[in-house]
Amino acid sequence: MTPFPKNFLWGAATASFQVEGGIENCDWAKAGREGRVPVCGKACDHYHRFREDFALAKRLGHTAHRFSIEWARIEPEEGKFDEKEIEHYREVLRALRAEGLEPYITIWHFWMPLWFSESGGFKRKDAPEVFARYAEYVVDRLGDLCTHFATINEPYSHVVNGYVRGTWPPFKQFPYVTAVSLPNGNATTQVPYKNWWGFLDFFTVANTLARAHVLAYTAIKAKHKDIDLGIVFQVFLWDADNRWYNKLFARFQTWNMTTRFMNKVAPFCDSIGVNHYFYRRFGSAPKRDVSDTGWEMYPEKIYDSLHLLNRYKKPMYVAEVGVADARDVFRADYIRSAVEGTNKALEEGCDVRAFLYWSLLDNYELALGFDKRFGLIAVDFDTQERAIRPSAWVYKEIIEGSGRIDSSPYASTLRRDSVGG
Ligand code: BGC
Numbered sequence: 345m346t347p348f349p350k351n352f353l354w355g356a357a358t359a360s361f362q363v364e365g366g367i368e369n370c371d372w373a374k375a376g377r378e379g380r381v382p383v384c385g386k387a388c389d390h391y392h393r394f395r396e397d398f399a400l401a402k403r404l405g406h407t408a409h410r411f412s413i414e415w416a417r418i419e420p421e422e423g424k425f426d427e428k429e430i431e432h433y434r435e436v437l438r439a440l441r442a443e444g445l446e447p448y449i450t451i452w453h454f455w456m457p458l459w460f461s462e463s464g465g466f467k468r469k470d471a472p473e474v475f476a477r478y479a480e481y482v483v484d485r486l487g488d489l490c491t492h493f494a495t496i497n498e499p500y501s502h503v504v505n506g507y508v509r510g511t512w513p514p515f516k517q518f519p520y521v522t523a524v525s526l527p528n529g530n531a532t533t534q535v536p537y538k539n540w541w542g543f544l545d546f547f548t549v550a551n552t553l554a555r556a557h558v559l560a561y562t563a564i565k566a567k568h569k570d571i572d573l574g575i576v577f578q579v580f581l582w583d584a585d586n587r588w589y590n591k592l593f594a595r596f597q598t599w600n601m602t603t604r605f606m607n608k609v610a611p612f613c614d615s616i617g618v619n620h621y622f623y624r625r626f627g628s629a630p631k632r633d634v635s636d637t638g639w640e641m642y643p644e645k646i647y648d649s650l651h652l653l654n655r656y657k658k659p660m661y662v663a664e665v666g667v668a669d670a671r672d673v674f675r676a677d678y679i680r681s682a683v684e685g686t687n688k689a690l691e692e693g694c695d696v697r698a699f700l701y702w703s704l705l706d707n708y709e710l711a712l713g714f715d716k717r718f719g720l721i722a723v724d725f726d727t728q729e730r731a732i733r734p735s736a737w738v739y740k741e742i743i744e745g746s747g748r749i750d751s752s753p754y755a756s757t758l759r760r761d762s763v764g765g
Contacts, residue, residue, distance in 0.1 A: 345687050345688075348690070353661070354406055354408060355401065355410070355699075356410070356704035357702050358410070360455075361414065363387050363390035370455045372710075381512070382708070387707060387708050388723050388725075388728070391432075393728065397721075400730060400732065404739065406743070407743075409704070410663060415478055417432075419478050423477075425481055430482075441489065449492065450576060451495050461513065466556070467548065484567070491570070492572045493572065493573045495560045495561065497617075498619060499557075503545075503546055503549050503550045554608040571614075572659075573614050574613040575617065576618075576664075581622060582595075583625040585627030585628045590627040598652070606653065615697075616658050617661045618660050618662055620649045621664075637709075641667060641674060641678060643679070646682050650685075650689035650694045660697065662686055664703075665702065667718065668718050675733065676734070679701060679742065683742055704719065707723070720739060
């Protein structure tokens with residue numbers, strides 16, 4: 345394996361609501377109070393313990409850290425921004441810099457202020473303008489301490505879970521959802537659409553998110569030429585056996601779930617963050633082990649995700665790969681395989697600049713609550729004690745050997761031609 349470049353960034357990712365604690369004025373907190381998703385409460389209390397957590401990340405050899413800004417803290421009322429909360433994130437950025445960790449900010453990661461969700465969220469007609477105003481404020485106030493920003497995390501996770509499967513706020517469910525079923529929701533809270541055409545929300549909300557990104561990008565770049573601004577996209581990787589109709593379906597889904605959206609936003613991205621969790625093969629498919637979330641594990645397929653998005657010829661960051669594994673029996677191999685897939689993509693010409701594991705800490709895994717443990721660092725949610733998992737030391741060795749690894753279980757399955765689209 346060719347060594348990674350010297351300035352390649354290594355680290356982990358978190359997101360505000362999942363780790364900070366104490367956020368009560370957003371749609372997910374309300375859904376928790378109503379019993380539709382687990383209550384998040386204090387989470388990891390990272391809002392107060394971020395210094396301690398960054399010191400651990402540094403001990404683990406990390407050189408970068410991805411985190412998100414909580415919109416509900418920054419703009420608690422429509423058009424009113426909270427200086428005190430911006431100052432909090434400035435402190436967070438200073439703490440990262442003090443530990444030598446390069447920050448990568450996600451401006452919006454799934455949850456929204458109540459005033460926005462209650463007035464329609466991304467179905468509001470003026471949602472792109474409202475979002476762009478918030479995004480611009482964030483970069484205006486934090487851009488002197490951070491260079492790398494992404495406007496939106498995983499637009500399709502919000503759209504599919506919120507408006508098709510109905511497992512995340514606003515819980516809209518299309519009755520025939522099994523074709524896009526990805527098992528990360530709790531199945532008790534959905535509200536079926538009254539009419540079949542409710543399903544069109546899937547397209548309208550996705551289009552609105554694309555417009556929100558483009559508007560925010562244009563406004564921000566007009567003022568901040570040197571900021572690296574992009575989006576973080578989760579590739580749902582579709583593949584097929586040799587049957588023509590399966591191949592066709594895989595190609596359609598790749599277009600439907602990736603290129604249709606990315607074609608619109610990529611011209612307005614300086615870089616692209618790539619998240620990888622899911623691979624599905626239509627037709628005959630060999631079975632893999634499953635993680636604690638019940639997801640089959642295909643870490644090496646980050647390789648295909650990177651190749652798929654390399655058509656846009658932008659620098660890319662692996663912004664999330666990760667596994668829920670409370671016993672820590674799969675995680676080290678999972679990371680090895682994902683690093684190897686990333687390395688091979690890099691060797692073959694993809695401009696990959698970072699590898700960020702999801703997640704630094706065990707945290708609130710959305711509709712699945714606190715049992716699904718993705719952390720390099722285990723968290724006891726009663727005492728808030730942190731304990732470094734053995735796999736985190738393996739990751740450290742990989743980082744210090746600049747990504748050189750002895751073996752990964754799935755290396756032989758890496759192949760460039762495996763995805764449709
Ligand atoms: C999201 C995270 C989430 C992780 C594991 C990604 O889709 O960005 O918020 O916790 O996957 O499900």
